[in-house]
Amino acid sequence: MFELTEEHKILFSTIEKFAKEKIAPVSNKIDEEDEIPREIYMELRDMGLLGITIPQKYGGSEFDMKTYAGILEIVGKYSGGLALSLEAHNSLGLSHIFEFGNEVQRERFVQKIINSANPVAWGLTEPQAGSDAKNLLTTAKKEGKHYILNGSKIFITHGVLSDYIVIIAKTDNGITSFIVSGDSDGLTKSKIKGKLGMRGTDTAELNLDNVPVPAENMLGKEGDGYRQAMKILDGGRIAIAAISVGIAQAAVDSSLKYMKERSAFNKTLDNFEALQFSISELQTDIEAGRLLVYKAATLKDSGDSYRKTAAMAKYFTSKTAMKAADFAIQVHGGYGYFSEFGINRLLRDAKLLEIGEGTSEIQKLIIFRELTKD
Amino acid sequence: MVNIIVCIKHVPDTETRIKIKEDKKGIETTGIKYIISPYDEFALEEAIRIKEKHGGTVTAITMGPKRADDILRTALAVGADNAIHILSENGDSINTVMTIGEVIKTLPYDIILTGKEAVDYGMGVFPSGIAEYLGINNINNVTKLDISNRSLVASRQVEGGDEIVEASFPVVISAQKGLNTPRYPALPNIFKAKKREVKILDAKSISVPPFISGGSLVELSLPPPKKGAKMVEGQTPEEIAAKLIKMLKEEAKVL
């Protein structure tokens, strides 16, 4: 059902090569220093990874969702932090501007963002509004040719690095989204320190104090922002799920490799049935999860409704990633517990997948709602 | 305008675990991942750079089975203009040199770039073989190349230093590690490359002069498994270091 074409095979092996040569050597450093080297963004841009699903007309690579998912899975195997950065850039900020922007906005922002190699940010979450995303306090008041924004946003990926941020705020007629310039007057951006995993992605707190935003930077209509944001999150979940599959696969691959090398009781670990069973179970979950990701991506590519499948994919694969990463530490014993071997990073990275872009509980609410709607 | 030909080969990934066939005359090819031979990758990158700087065309040629199409697509994706696939299931070095040589004779060429050796059999016969067959200049193991006015200056690695060699066109250059850092193709170009034409020739239909192969393959064998690492024991770092130096001098004889 999901046969790869020749060009997909070449494409994925090119990404794998890039990941091995350029990402693997720095993935521990990205984690330790909580920073992605600038050159990596430039290389990602040159390869066409900063506009993966955007049409070529606007400077993108014009790949479908399945290809995008395959790319993120591979990057996720080598660095969760880098994969999340690519995901937040492509699926959230850039997709939002492209999908809901008018022709003028597309022309003005999309190509520029892709070429700048500065990832774009997307700000929905607020200190009091996470799962309960309608409970926003950030306001946008129309004053002449501008909207004036006030409020604060938290946990915003690329909040510090980005030249542009999509901000979702309350207007008189409901919730509305805007493209906000990163150097706007009244905008303060600060890095949030002490992140457990997915390090390297810049996660920031934003304070908006009378930030003027030109009215022509509004995306779509006033009052349409919440619906837009929920659609963006649906797509983002497929991508988060793809990263989850990558992290889970990295956990199983490294475990299996280690089991073949490490001896206890005069046997290598791969001789112990208890461990063999764990590998078999985890790999089965990974492959089932990968099919869910491809199913959701295929539905999106063909224009069918994919909200339920995307939520299922994210819920299931993030849980699988946690299980696989937990096993990987266990099977590596003491060596797994230390950062040097890159194993404990898998668990720390995986945890975000159960939280970002809707917690697992929220995914289950969505699945139930989709199952029971008529 | 420089006419550049780059000869590349599809070889098993250097990370592949090789299994030898029962007849000991070949390797099991199922499940093997193939890549462009790393030295050929330097050659390809250099070809593209020369074209970008001096203008001209790059024609990538490979001789090999159908699966080798992949590397021609990659070559087109990074900037080659033309691609020629000489279909062949196997060919020893001399036959490969002459077959590719016959194809090159039909094309305009100033510089022929290739890797210093293919990392599968590691024969290293091809670069000088092709230069000899075509009767043209040849510089091997090149780590730096400057083109000017229908000639070039190459730096090549020799024991203990570099040798600077000048040659006029046409010339065969074999690439050594260090020549450049190959780029990754822009991914959309991989899809575009799929739609481009690769000229396909059948090796059997290319006539080469009669020849007697210099040797024939007797058998292949795997290297013996690596012996375990030797731990240098001791109480203090000074003691361990002293022991290690002694071992390097007396046992390994590398100091």
Ligand SMILES: Cc1cc2nc3c(=O)[nH]c(=O)nc-3n(C[C@H](O)[C@H](O)[C@H](O)COP(=O)(O)OP(=O)(O)OC[C@H]3O[C@@H](n4cnc5c(N)ncnc54)[C@H](O)[C@@H]3O)c2cc1C
């Ligand atoms: C590293 C990182 C990057 C992020 N990047 C971005 C970004 O770029 N842009 C952005 O807008 N946001 C971003 N977020 C925010 C993220 O989407 C939220 O953290 C997430 O949606 C959860 O919201 P919350 O933290 O407020 O938790 P809460 O909503 O307060 O949830 C707390 C707990 O209560 C549970 N819960 C809540 N409601 C229910 C319910 N009805 N039933 C059962 N359980 C429930 C939740 O599942 C959770 O376990 C990021 C977060 C992190 C950690």
